Amino acid sequence: MVVGTRKTTLKASSNTLTNSTRRTSLNTPTKAPDLDETMMDEIRKMLQETNMEIQKSKDELKAEFKKDLRIELGEVTTRLDKIDDDLKKVSGKVEKLEIDMKKMETKVDTLYKDQQEGQESILKLQLKQRENCLKLRGLPENVNENLYTLLSPILAKFIGESETLFPWEIDRIYRINSRIAKTRRLPRDIVIYFVRKQTKEIILRQSFNNKLLIEGKEITILRDIPGKILKRRKEYNFLIEQLKARKILYKWDDLDGVIVTWKQRRVRLNSVEQARSFLTELGKEPEKGNKKDKEKGGEEEAEEEEKEEESTEERVKK
Known part of the structure; x- marks a missing residue:
């Protein structure tokens, strides 16, 4: 009985150990999930902290960038x-x-x-x-010439005045320097100032019909016109040529332009444009170029001379 009891006891003990061992073996794997969860929590915590650090860095960078910006x-x-x-x-x-x-x-x-x-x-x-002044052209120059003594009796005879009284009609007389005369090697023009304007007009009118001859040379008698006015008048050459061709009466205006007598009325043309318009009314356009038609005597001579005379003429009294 006793032996049987020990065996039973041993068997029971063995069974107990076996069961205990089994329990232990069964309970051991149940602790691993707790460790993994803790690690995961740690990892999650680390990730969260990392994300927070990253976000913080981003915020700091943004703030710094915004500040710099x-x-x-x-x-x-x-x-x-x-x-x-x-x-x-x-x-x-x-x-x-x-x-x-x-x-x-x-x-x-x-x-x-x-x-x-x-x-x-x-x-x-x-x-x-210069209203009492005339210009003589073409008289040869002589050394030490006395123009007053030479011309006074000649002009007196030209208009039929007394040679004794005529010298009192002359105020002054001299030659003028001119680049044209020097370039062409021509005798310089002579300017005569008369005491009376009437005397000048008489000589000028007389030159319309008669030639003034001195020492066998034909002398041209011209009005004495300032050079700047002569330069202005050159611009109207195209008009003057047509007026002459049509035998239309005209005269120069004092400073600039032409006064034309046409269809029993006087037309004042004080600009080149007006002159061209007037030619259009005449039925003919102005021709190009300056035709120099030199006629001798009086007013016609004066007009042609005004076209050729230089505008910067210097007057030098001898």
Whole structure:
């Protein structure tokens, strides 16, 4: 009985150990999920902290970038504002310059008008001074010549006046220097100022019908016209040629232009445009070129001479 009991006890003990071992073996794998979960929690925690650090870094970078961007934008804005201010200043200066330029143009126009008026006044004065004056062309020059003694009796005889009294009609007489005469090697023109305008007109009218001969040379008698007026008259050559061809009466205006007698009325042409329009009314366009038709005697001679005489003539008294 006792032995049987021990065996039973041993068997029971063995069974108990076996069951205990089995339990232990069965309970051991149940602890691994707890460890994995802890590790996962740790990993999740680390990832979360990492993400937070990354986000923090991003935020810091964004903040730094925005700060730098604001600084740069502020600098750019400041520069743009400065440029805008500079542009406004430049614009103001340009406007001021434009105003000054307009003022200057007005002053220039005023000065030009004043100058033109001054020139017109001078030309009128020159015409006034020469209204008793005639010009003789073609008389050969002699050394130590005395023009007063030479010409006084000749002119007196030409118009049928007393040779004794005629010298009192002459105010002064001299030759004038001219580039044309020097270039062409021609005798210089002689200018005669008479005491009375009437004497000049008598000699001029007499030259229409008779030739003045001195020492066997035919002398041309011309009106004495200022060079600037002669230069203006050259622009009307095309008109004068047609008027002569059509035998239309005309005369020069004092300073500029032509007065034409046409269809029993007087037409004043004081510009080249008016002259061309007048020729259109005549039915013929102006011809190109300057035809120099030299006729001898009186007013016709004067007109042709006005076309050829230089505009910068210097008068030098001998």
